Every structure is written in structure tokens, then in C-alpha cells.
Amino acid sequence: MQPLLEPGERMEEASSKPSVSLWGWISTFRTMAMEAYQRKPISHWILLVLSSGAMLVAFPASSLLSRVYYANGGKSKWIISWVAVVGWPLTALILIPTYFVFKTCPTPLNFKLVLSYIVLGFLSGADNLMYAYAYAYLPASTASLLASSSLVFSALFGYFIVKNKLNASIINAIVIITAAMTIIALDSDSDTYGNVSNSQYIMGFIWDIMGSALHGLIFALSELLFVKLLGRRSFHVVLEQQVMVSLFGFVFTTIGVIVNGDFQNMTTEARSFKGGKAAYYLVLIWSAITFQLGVLGGTAVLFLSSTVLAGVLNAVRVPLTSIAAVILLGDSMSGFKILSLIVTFWGFGCFIYGNSSKSKDSSQ
Incomplete structure (x- = not known):
């Protein structure tokens, strides 16, 4: 039988327990981190940091450059979709x-x-074209928030095509991110550029959601390709898939640019572009470079770490793009948009937790 404690002693003991628990959690986390660090060579962690940085910098930069192209006089949707694969x-x-x-x-x-x-290349070209229409009519911050719905479609198409499992957290994420897209739709009055009509804004909204749906389908079909035909997911195989899909996407998009006569119109666009010809071609060149760096960074993160980390980085780059658009491009950040950003981030957290729980269950 334990001796009775005085009230003051009880309070002191009770107050000390949470601190011991917190320090124990920190110590456990630090031990796990050190063990994970020691299992891999230093080169692995350097590559992972560089790849993560590429995702967090290159993808937002590519999105902002697309908006810069349209804000400064660019008009072609085919050129921007072509730049994504060139x-x-x-x-x-x-x-x-x-x-x-x-x-x-x-x-x-x-x-x-x-x-x-060939099929994935064609779908990729169509997807880039849809996103080009979205960035032509929507602020970059809004377009990036809407594009986060691709996570919802990836989960749904993965369930129906690849037979991936859905748990309560992932379903919760789907509902939450859908709610965030609805919040954005309520803010159309304060989110439209002066030279963009209401009908164009609505079309940009629709094209962005359709592009996100197609992106989710491409992701599911790519996973099915690895499961059914390639049978493995090594680094060079992932790069091969990316090269071949981008190559066919480039072929299809180039045909579209030629048929639409946009190569001939580039000279006219460059002359009327704010900042001059040099600024016009620099925007296109850096758009191409940043998009490919983002793709390479994402590919490397998937190989070096896991889909969970890739999901975390995707979640982080959404607010980064929105904040950068507000600071650099002067996008408005209304209360509705801030609420949508918070809800989207919450949805990403649920999705990541659901995927990590699913991974633990499958490993047991």
C-alpha cells in the first residue's frame, strides 16, 4: 500500500508527469530520426534534400510563370501547354x-x-492544355488551390482502377478538400481580374477542376502501368516512364501548336509583351526548366523516400504558391481564400495520415 501524499505533493507529481511524457516523446522521436539517418549514406540525404527543394521551389515557380505570361500580354493556351513538356x-x-x-x-x-x-502522353498533353486555360483566367493563388483537388481524384481513380484501399481518413480528406473548392467558388466576385469576364472565370474554374481530374486519372493509370506491365519501380524505370510520356506529350502538343499557328504568332506576342522580347522568351524558357525540375524532384522523392513524403511536400507547396502569388503578383487574399487554404491543408493532413495508416497496416 502506497503512502498518502499531501495535496501539494499530489499536484507536484501530477504536473511532472506531462513533462516526463513530452520529453520521452521527444527522446523517442530523436532516436528514431538518428536510426533512420544512420541507415542511409550521407549522399542519400543530400539527394533527398535537393529533390524536396526542387519540388517546393520549381513547381510554384512554374505556376507563377504561367500567370506572368498571361498577365503581361501572352494569349496562347497551346504555347504554355507546349512549354510544360518541351x-x-x-x-x-x-x-x-x-x-x-x-x-x-x-x-x-x-x-x-x-x-x-502514347495514351499517357496524349492525356498529359490534354491535361497541360486544361491547366493553361485555368491560368489564363484565374489568379495563380486560386488556380493552385483548385489544382490540389487532384489528390481527391487520384484517390478515387486509384480505388476504381488500381483497387487501392480507402480508409476513413482518406474519405474524410476527399470531403474536406471538396468543401475547400466550394469555398473558393463562393469568392468569385473578389477574385476576378479586370480583363477577365465572369464567364471566363467560370470556364477557368471548370478547366482547372477538369485538369485536376485528368491528372488524377493519369496518376492512377501510371500506377497501373507499373503494376501490370513494368512490374517494378526502380529509379531508372520511373525516369524511363517520365521521359516516354513527356516525349509523346511533346509530340501531340507540338502538333496542336502547329495546327493552331501559334509558332508564327510567337514573334507578334514577343513584340507586344510587357518587358520586351527578352522577357517573353525568358518566361517561356524558365517555365520549361522549372516544370521539368519539379517533375524530376517529385520522381526522386518518390524513389528516395515514400509517397507519404511526396504528399507532405505537395501539401506544403500549395500554400507556398498562394502566398508567393499574393506577394509577387499582387493576388488578393480574401477571407474566403484564407479559409479555403486552411481547409485544404487540413484535408492534405487527413490524406497523408490515411496513407501512412494504410502503409502500416499492409506492412504488418
């Missing part, structure tokens, strides 16, 4: 050395694999 040789230049570093051979091509790359 940088595919950068990925190819990184892919080729991996064959020598990892002593691997290119994945043999067959009819089904080539057909899959």
Missing part, C-alpha cells in the same frame, strides 16, 4: 547516366508498353 530532354539527360551508374539496361519495349506511353 523540357523533356532534361529528364533524358539524367536518365542515360543511370544505366552506367546502376549497371542496368533499358526496359524492353513491346506493343502494350508503347501504346500505354
Whole structure:
């Protein structure tokens, strides 16, 4: 039988327990972090930091540059969608050395694999075109918030096509992010540029949601490609898939630019562009570079870490893009948009938690 404690002693003991628990949690987390760090060479962590940085910097920069193009006199939707895939040789230049570093051979091509790359390339080109329409009519902060709905469509298409499991947290995330998109729709009056009509704003909203849905479908089909045809997910195989899809996307988009006559119109656009020809071509060149760097960063994060970390970084880059658009481009940040941003971030947290729980269950 334990001796009775005085009231003051009881309070002191009770108040000391939470602090011990907190320090114990911190100590456990620090131990786990050190063990994870020691399991991998320093080169692994350097590459992971660089890849994460590429995602957090390059993707928002690409989104802002698309808006800069339209805000300063650019009009072509095909040019911006073409710029998103014209940088595919950068990925190819990184892919080729991996064959020598990892002593691997290119994945043999067959009819089904080539057909899959063609279909994904076509869908990728269409997806970029939809997003181009969105950035033509919407502020960059709004467009990035709406594009976060691709997470919802990735989960839904993954469930129906790849048979991925849905748990309560992921379903909760789907509902929350959908609510965030509804909040954005309520703010259309204060979120429209002076030269954009209400009908164009609505079309931009619709194109952004459709592009996000198509992006989710592409993600699910890409996962199905790895499961059914490639059967593995090594670094060079992921890069091969990215190169081939971007190549066919580049082919389809180039045909669209030629048919639409936009290559001939580039000279006229450059002359009337605010800042001059040099600024016009620099915007397009850096748009191509930043988009490919973002894709490469995302690919490397998936390989070096996990889909959970990639999801965390995707969640972080949404507010980064919105805040950067407010600071650099003068986008409005109304109460509705701030609320939507908070709700979106909450939805991302639920999705990441749901995926981590699902991973733990499958590993047990």
C-alpha cells in the first residue's frame, strides 16, 4: 500500500508527469530520426534534400510563370501547354547516366508498353492544355488551390482502377478538400481580374477542376502501368516512364501548336509583351526548366523516400504558391481564400495520415 501524499505533493507529481511524457516523446522521436539517418549514406540525404527543394521551389515557380505570361500580354493556351513538356530532354539527360551508374539496361519495349506511353502522353498533353486555360483566367493563388483537388481524384481513380484501399481518413480528406473548392467558388466576385469576364472565370474554374481530374486519372493509370506491365519501380524505370510520356506529350502538343499557328504568332506576342522580347522568351524558357525540375524532384522523392513524403511536400507547396502569388503578383487574399487554404491543408493532413495508416497496416 502506497503512502498518502499531501495535496501539494499530489499536484507536484501530477504536473511532472506531462513533462516526463513530452520529453520521452521527444527522446523517442530523436532516436528514431538518428536510426533512420544512420541507415542511409550521407549522399542519400543530400539527394533527398535537393529533390524536396526542387519540388517546393520549381513547381510554384512554374505556376507563377504561367500567370506572368498571361498577365503581361501572352494569349496562347497551346504555347504554355507546349512549354510544360518541351523540357523533356532534361529528364533524358539524367536518365542515360543511370544505366552506367546502376549497371542496368533499358526496359524492353513491346506493343502494350508503347501504346500505354502514347495514351499517357496524349492525356498529359490534354491535361497541360486544361491547366493553361485555368491560368489564363484565374489568379495563380486560386488556380493552385483548385489544382490540389487532384489528390481527391487520384484517390478515387486509384480505388476504381488500381483497387487501392480507402480508409476513413482518406474519405474524410476527399470531403474536406471538396468543401475547400466550394469555398473558393463562393469568392468569385473578389477574385476576378479586370480583363477577365465572369464567364471566363467560370470556364477557368471548370478547366482547372477538369485538369485536376485528368491528372488524377493519369496518376492512377501510371500506377497501373507499373503494376501490370513494368512490374517494378526502380529509379531508372520511373525516369524511363517520365521521359516516354513527356516525349509523346511533346509530340501531340507540338502538333496542336502547329495546327493552331501559334509558332508564327510567337514573334507578334514577343513584340507586344510587357518587358520586351527578352522577357517573353525568358518566361517561356524558365517555365520549361522549372516544370521539368519539379517533375524530376517529385520522381526522386518518390524513389528516395515514400509517397507519404511526396504528399507532405505537395501539401506544403500549395500554400507556398498562394502566398508567393499574393506577394509577387499582387493576388488578393480574401477571407474566403484564407479559409479555403486552411481547409485544404487540413484535408492534405487527413490524406497523408490515411496513407501512412494504410502503409502500416499492409506492412504488418
